[in-house]
Amino acid sequence: MNLKISALDYIQEVKTGNISAEDFVAKTIERIQSVDDKLHAFLSVNDDAVDQSRLIDKKIKSGEKVGDCFGMPISVKDNMCIKDSKTTCASKMLENFIAPYDATVISKLKQQDAIFVGKVNMDEFAMGLTTEFSAYGPSKNPWNVECVPGGSSGGSAVSVSAFECVASLGSDTGGSVRNPASFCSTVGYKPTYGLISRYGLISYANSIEQIGPLTRTVKDTAFMLNLIAGIDPNDNTTIDNKNEDYLSGIESGIEGKKIGIIKEMIGEGIDPAVLSATKDAIVKLEGLGATCEEISLDMVKYSVAAYYTITATEAGSNLARYDNIRYGYDFPLESYEFNSYISKARRKFGPEVTRRMIIGGFVPSAGHAGKYFLKAQKVKSKLTKEVNDAFKKFDFLISPTVPILPFKLGEKIDDPVSLFLVDINTVTANLTGKPAISIPFANSNGLPIGIQLMADSMHDKSLLQAAYALEQTVSLPEVPI
Amino acid sequence: MTMIGLEIHCQLTNLNSKLFCSCKANYREFEINENICPVCMGLPGSLPRLNQEAVKKATIIAMALNCTTPEKIAFFRKNYFYPDSPKNFQITQLNIYGDTSVGGTGSVMIGDKKIRITRIQLEEDPGRLIYEGSSSKNQITLVDYNRAGTPLVEIVTEPDFETPKEVRDFLNILSDILANLGVADPSLEGAMRADANVSIKGGKKVEIKNIGSFHDLEKAVHFEITRQESLHSRDIEIIQETRHWDDRRKITVSSRSKEEDLDYRYFLEGDIPWVHIDSDIQKKLQTEMPESISSKKERYISKYNIPTQVSDVLSSDKYYSDLFEEAHTESNAKEVANIITTELMGLVDTREKREASKLTSTHLRDLADAIQSGKVSRNSSKNALHEILKSGKDLSAVITELDLGNVSDESELSGIIIQVISEETQAVEQTKSNPQTINYLVGKVMQKTKGKADPVLTLDILKKQIGI
Numbered sequence: 001m002n003l004k005i006s007a008l009d010y011i012q013e014v015k016t017g018n019i020s021a022e023d024f025v026a027k028t029i030e031r032i033q034s035v036d037d038k039l040h041a042f043l044s045v046n047d048d049a050v051d052q053s054r055l056i057d058k059k060i061k062s063g064e065k066v067g068d069c070f071g072m073p074i075s076v077k078d079n080m081c082i083k084d085s086k087t088t089c090a091s092k093m094l095e096n097f098i099a100p101y102d103a104t105v106i107s108k109l110k111q112q113d114a115i116f117v118g119k120v121n122m123d124e125f126a127m128g129l130t131t132e133f134s135a136y137g138p139s140k141n142p143w144n145v146e147c148v149p150g151g152s153s154g155g156s157a158v159s160v161s162a163f164e165c166v167a168s169l170g171s172d173t174g175g176s177v178r179n180p181a182s183f184c185s186t187v188g189y190k191p192t193y194g195l196i197s198r199y200g201l202i203s204y205a206n207s208i209e210q211i212g213p214l215t216r217t218v219k220d221t222a223f224m225l226n227l228i229a230g231i232d233p234n235d236n237t238t239i240d241n242k243n244e245d246y247l248s249g250i251e252s253g254i255e256g257k258k259i260g261i262i263k264e265m266i267g268e269g270i271d272p273a274v275l276s277a278t279k280d281a282i283v284k285l286e287g288l289g290a291t292c293e294e295i296s297l298d299m300v301k302y303s304v305a306a307y308y309t310i311t312a313t314e315a316g317s318n319l320a321r322y323d324n325i326r327y328g329y330d331f332p333l334e335s336y337e338f339n340s341y342i343s344k345a346r347r348k349f350g351p352e353v354t355r356r357m358i359i360g361g362f363v364p365s366a367g368h369a370g371k372y373f374l375k376a377q378k379v380k381s382k383l384t385k386e387v388n389d390a391f392k393k394f395d396f397l398i399s400p401t402v403p404i405l406p407f408k409l410g411e412k413i414d415d416p417v418s419l420f421l422v423d424i425n426t427v428t429a430n431l432t433g434k435p436a437i438s439i440p441f442a443n444s445n446g447l448p449i450g451i452q453l454m455a456d457s458m459h460d461k462s463l464l465q466a467a468y469a470l471e472q473t474v475s476l477p478e479v480p481i
Numbered sequence: 482m483t484m485i486g487l488e489i490h491c492q493l494t495n496l497n498s499k500l501f502c503s504c505k506a507n508y509r510e511f512e513i514n515e516n517i518c519p520v521c522m523g524l525p526g527s528l529p530r531l532n533q534e535a536v537k538k539a540t541i542i543a544m545a546l547n548c549t550t551p552e553k554i555a556f557f558r559k560n561y562f563y564p565d566s567p568k569n570f571q572i573t574q575l576n577i578y579g580d581t582s583v584g585g586t587g588s589v590m591i592g593d594k595k596i597r598i599t600r601i602q603l604e605e606d607p608g609r610l611i612y613e614g615s616s617s618k619n620q621i622t623l624v625d626y627n628r629a630g631t632p633l634v635e636i637v638t639e640p641d642f643e644t645p646k647e648v649r650d651f652l653n654i655l656s657d658i659l660a661n662l663g664v665a666d667p668s669l670e671g672a673m674r675a676d677a678n679v680s681i682k683g684g685k686k687v688e689i690k691n692i693g694s695f696h697d698l699e700k701a702v703h704f705e706i707t708r709q710e711s712l713h714s715r716d717i718e719i720i721q722e723t724r725h726w727d728d729r730r731k732i733t734v735s736s737r738s739k740e741e742d743l744d745y746r747y748f749l750e751g752d753i754p755w756v757h758i759d760s761d762i763q764k765k766l767q768t769e770m771p772e773s774i775s776s777k778k779e780r781y782i783s784k785y786n787i788p789t790q791v792s793d794v795l796s797s798d799k800y801y802s803d804l805f806e807e808a809h810t811e812s813n814a815k816e817v818a819n820i821i822t823t824e825l826m827g828l829v830d831t832r833e834k835r836e837a838s839k840l841t842s843t844h845l846r847d848l849a850d851a852i853q854s855g856k857v858s859r860n861s862s863k864n865a866l867h868e869i870l871k872s873g874k875d876l877s878a879v880i881t882e883l884d885l886g887n888v889s890d891e892s893e894l895s896g897i898i899i900q901v902i903s904e905e906t907q908a909v910e911q912t913k914s915n916p917q918t919i920n921y922l923v924g925k926v927m928q929k930t931k932g933k934a935d936p937v938l939t940l941d942i943l944k945k946q947i948g949i
Contacts, residue, residue: 081526094525101519103526200526207751235528236753313748317560320569321523325624342562364746373748 103200175426316360
C-alpha cells in the first residue's frame with residue numbers, strides 16, 4: 001500500500017477499485033502507530049476511523065452516492081471542533097473539552113466522506129511557530145527529528161509530510177500554516193480572509209486568521225478548497241465565492257504574469273541557502289514566461305510589531321472566556337472570591353499564552369492604546385494600502401516563506417523576540433487579508449525550503465495556478481522517515 | 482442645580498431570537514439553562530451571527546426618539562470578567578471612532594421640556610446570577626444563561642432631568658413609545674432597567690446601578706438627591722462614585738469594587754463586519770414604522786371628535802389603542818373610546834388581567850353598537866363587559882344568559898307602565914301639571930325592569946298613557 005499518494009490519486013485509486021478506503025485508512029493508522037512516537041504529530045487518534053472507512057467501501061460497492069473524499073484520511077489541527085471529540089488547543093485549559101458541535105469545515109468534509117484520523121499538535125492556542133509551546137510536548141520535524149517542524153500547525157505539516165494522513169487542516173494567523181509547510185516540505189495555503197468559514201475554529205486573533213489546508217500537492221489544495229471554501233451563515237465574515245472551481249484551469253500557466261519580489265523579505269537575516277533558493281525560483285518563474293521585478297514594501301519592517309500587538313489584543317479578549325465555569329478541567333469552584341477564583345482558574349495557560357495575555361491586557365488599555373494598539377492598526381491599514389498598490393502593478397508577490405532553515409528544538413524557545421522575527425515574511429498576508437501559499441521548493445542538506453507566493457484578495461484561483469506552475473519545476477528528495 | 486441622567490436598558494422582547502444566535506429572545510418561558518447554544522454560551526470556536534431584525538428594530542427606536550441614524554454601524558467588545566458573561570466580553574457599540582452606534586443624538590419631549598438623548602446602542606444582555614444560601618459564608622452563586630445574548634437597546638440621556646418626577650414621566654413616555662413601536666413589551670419583568678447618575682450643585686457625579694424597576698428608579702433618585710443634599714448642608718464633600726441600589730432597604734450603598742477604574746479595552750468586534758443601513762433602508766424603515774402616539778391622538782380628536790384627554794389616554798397605551806383601532810367603525814368610534822376609557826381600563830389595569838382577559842375587538846364593536854341602538858343600556862353594558870372578559874362568549878349569548886337585554890317589547894313594557902301608573906297616582910297627577918316630573922315615573926319603570934327598559938320607548942308609552 002502506497003501511503004505517499006496525493007489526495008487526487010487516492011480518490012482515483014479508490015474509485016477504480018484498485019484500493020479500498022478501509023485498507024488505506026487501516027494502513028494509515030498503522031503508520032501513525034509506528035512513526036508518531038518519534039514525531040508526536042497527533043494529540044488524539046480516532047479509534048473509529050477504520051470502521052468509518054468500511055462504511056464508505058460499503059457505499060461504493062452498493063453503488064450509493066459517495067462524497068468526493070471517498071474516505072480520504074485527513075488530520076485536523078486540535079483547534080477545530082469535531083462533535084463529541086476532544087478539542088484541546090494543545091492547552092491544559094481545555095484538556096477535557098469535548099466539542100458539542102462540528103466546525104463548518106468539519107461538517108462540510110463529513111458530508112464529502114472524509115475520514116478524520118485524528119487531532120494534531122500545535123502551539124498552545126496557535127501561539128508560536130515551532131509547536132514547542134504545545135502543553136503536550138513538541139512535534140518533531142520528519143526531515144530531521146532534532147529540528148522543529150515549524151508552527152503553529154506543526155502537527156498538520158508533520159502528519160502530511162510523514163504520510164500519517166493524505167491532507168490536513170491547519171489555521172494561519174501569522175503564518176501558522178505556511179511556516180510549518182515550509183519547514184516540512186508540504187504545500188500550505190492561507191486563503192483570502194473570509195474565504196473559509198471560521199465557525200468552530202477556536203479563535204486566537206479572529207480578525208486576521210483563516211483555516212487553510214496542508215497537502216502534498218497544489219492540486220490537492222485546490223481540491224480541498226473546492227470542498228471547504230464559501231459563504232457560511234454561521235460566520236458573518238465569510239464571502240461568497242460563487243462556488244468557484246479552483247481545480248479547473250489550474251494548469252493554465254503563468255505566461256505574461258508580473259511578479260513582484262518583496263525586497264524587505266530577502267534582505268537582512270536571510271539564510272544564504274534560502275536566498276539562493278528564492279533566486280532560483282525567480283529564474284524558474286521567468287523561464288515559464290513571467291516577468292519578475294523587485295518591489296519595496298516600506299511597512300513590512302513594522303509588520304511583525306503590529307502583528308504581535310494586534311494578535312495579543314484580540315487573544316486577550318478571545319481567551320478571556322476560559323474561566324473554567326461552563327467547561328474546562330477539574331477544579332473546585334467553591335470558596336473563592338470571584339477575582340481570586342479567576343486568577344487561580346486561569347493558571348493552566350502555558351508560558352507563551354500567558355506572555356501574550358499580559359501583552360494583550362496592556363497594549364489596548366486606556367492610556368496605552370494610542371501608543372501601541374492604535375499605532376498597530378495604523379500600520380495595518382498603511383501596509384494594506386501598500387500591498388493593494390503593489391497588486392495594481394503585479395499579479396503576484398514572491399518571497400521565501402521563512403527567511404531561515406528549520407532550527408533545532410529548544411534553540412530559540414527562550415528568545416521570544418528572535419522567534420517573533422521568523423514571522424516577518426508571513427504576517428503581511430494576514431494583516432492585509434490576502435491569499436498566500438507556501439510551495440515546497442528546495443532542500444538544503446536535508447532541510448526543506450518553501451517559497452511563498454501572494455496574490456490580491458479573491459485571486460485565490462490564479463494564485464493556485466501560479467503555485468502549480470512553480471511546483472512543476474521542482475524535484476525534491478523523499479522524506480527520510 | 483440638580484442634574485440627573487439616565488442609562489436605560491430595554492430588551493427587544495418582540496424579536497424571535499437572540500442577538501447573535503437562534504435561541505429564543507423570550508427566555509422567560511424556559512427551565513434554567515435550557516435556552517442556550519454554543520454561540521450564546523461562548524463555547525470555544527463559536528462565532529456571533531448578527532440578528533439583522535434586531536438592527537432594524539433598534540434603528541426604528543432611534544428614529545422614534547429623533548436620533549441621528551448613521552448609515553454604517555459597528556460593534557465593539559467591552560472586556561471584563563464576570564460569571565454572567567459567557568465570553569467575558571460583551572458585544573456592544575461605542576462612538577469612539579466617529580458615530581458608529583445605531584442612534585446618535587436625539588431628543589424626547591416631556592410636556593414642554595426637552596430631554597436630550599446622547600446615543601442609542603444595540604448590545605447583548607448577560608446571563609442572570611442567582612444567589613442561594615442564607616449567609617455570606619455559605620452563599621453560592623448560580624448562573625442561568627437563558628438570558629445571555631438577548632437583544633438589548635441602551636438609551637443614554639444627557640443629564641437633563643431635574644426632579645424624580647421628570648424621570649418618572651420620561652420613563653412612562655418612553656415605555657409607551659417602545660410599546661407603540663411594537664419592539665418591546667416594557668411590562669415584562671426585567672424588560673426595562675435603568676441606571677441613573679445624579680449630581681447636585683457643587684457635587685460630583687454619582688452613578689446608581691442595580692435598580693430593578695422603574696418604580697424603584699424614582700425612589701433611588703429621590704434618595705440620592707436627599708443624601709447628597711444632606712451631605713452638602715453639612716459641608717461634607719460629595720465624591721464621584723458608583724453606588725448600588727439596595728432593593729431591600731431602599732437606599733443607595735457605596736460599591737466596594739472600583740468599577741470606575743475598570744478598563745474595558747474596547748476594540749472593534751472583528752467577527753461582525755460593519756453593518757450598512759443606507760438611506761434606502763432607512764426610508765423603508767420609516768414608512769414601515771407604526772403611527773406615532775401623537776399622530777394617533779391628533780387623529781382621534783380631529784376625525785372622531787373624541788375629547789383630548791380621552792384621546793391622550795387611548796393613544797398612549799398600545800393595548801387600548803390597538804383594541805380601539807380594530808373595534809371602531811365610522812359611527813361607533815366615540816362609543817368604543819368611551820367604553821375603553823370609562824369601563825375597560827379599570828378591569829384590565831395589570832399585565833396579568835390583560836393576559837387573562839378573553840375580550841376581543843369584536844366584542845367591543847358589538848357592545849358599542851348595542852349601546853347605540855338601545856339594545857343594551859350603558860348600565861347593563863358594564864355587567865356584559867365583566868362577563869365577556871371572563872368567558873369570552875359572544876355579546877348576544879351574554880345578553881341572553883344574564884338577561885341584560887333592554888325591555889323594548891311594547892306590550893310587555895305597557896303592562897309594567899300601567900302597573901306603575903296605578904301605584905303612583907299622586908306622581909301621575911303632578912306630572913299632568915308639571916311634565917318635567919315625568920322622570921320620576923321613568924325611574925320607577927327602570928326600578929321594576931332592573932334598568933333594562935328602553936328609555937325612549939318608556940317615555941313614549943308613559944306620555945301616551947297619562948295623556949300629555
